Amino acid sequence: MKNLLALNWKMNKTPSEAQAWAQELAAGLTTGEAQLAVMAPAIMLPALATNLPAGVAFGGQDVSAHESGAYTGEISAAMLADVGARYAVVGHSERREYHGETDATVAAKARQAQAHGLTPIVCVGEGLDVREKGEHVPYTLAQLEGSLEGVGPDVVVAYEPVWAIGTGKTATADDAEELALAIREALTVRYGSDADRIQVLYGGSVKPDNIASICAKPNVNGALVGGASLKVADVIGMNDALK
Structure with missing residues (x-):
């Protein structure tokens, strides 16, 4: 299974900066062993769609629990899919803390x-x-159980x-492997053999100098990257570290 680097920009960059970042990545990226996907604010996704190098995916940092309607400020899954997004992050710790999102909300x-054909990255x-x-183990597994209620196996867990x-x-x-193994076992109980193809990511101060040791663990299949995703040089460094 390939490692996935889900690059979470959080609330950083402007659309013009996103375009320049994507062009810089296209100029410097060489083929690596990792899958790359940029999780950017929705306003930047069209710029990424036309400027990212071939093979690099992108997705939303959040998605509405509603299909459509009077939900001012929200972004629907249909909107993300229409601009070519492949992923949507759901349940990030910042959404849970600052916006009061519950496991039930995350599952919805x-x-x-x-x-709408997107792969949720469930945090x-x-x-x-x-x-x-x-x-930490029972707490995280309880969160996982609630956040996957009614969710199929086409999912990534971070x-x-x-x-x-x-x-x-x-x-x-x-530490990463301890939880990744526990998560993998819980996914197997829920999804059976389909769990074998689910990528389990680690997220938390991942950098070029520590990503290889983390992803070398048997149940870790990549990383959800925050601060180190903002500089192209760091992204290339992480990609190269996984060759």
């Missing part, structure tokens, strides 16, 4: 994404208080320990 968004993970109590996002702290490769 994932179902909408799948209904789960614990805060520092849960980690320090040693409850484990993001909240305490390691943008803090400079990074879970060890063994």
Whole structure:
């Protein structure tokens, strides 16, 4: 299974900067072992669609739980699909914390994404208080269970320990593998043999100098990358590290 690098720009860049970034990537990217996908604000997706190098996908950082209607400011799965998006991130820790998204909301968004041919990247993970109590595995698996209610196996799961996002702290490769294995086992219970093709990503202060050791673990199939996704040189460095 190929590693997936899901590059989450968060609320950074303008459409013109996104175009320049994509063109720089096209000029410098060589064939690697990883799949690349850019998760950008919806306003930038048309620029990415016309400027990303062949083989690099893109997707939305969020998607509405609703098909359409009076939901001002939301972006539907049909809209994302229409501009060529392949993925939609759902349940990112920042959405859960700042917007009060529950597991049920995340599952509804994932179902909408799948209904329009998008692959949801379902995010789960614990805060520092849960980690320090040693409850990170059952906490994360409970989050996963609720976030996959009614969701089919065409999904990506991203484990993001909240305490390691943008803090400079990074879970060890063994920490990542512990949760990736637990997630894989839970996916097998839910989906049977279909779980074998589900990519499980690690997210949290991933950089060119640590990505190879993390992705070398048997149940880690790539990374959800935040800060290091903003510079093309770092993206190329991560891609090259996985050759």
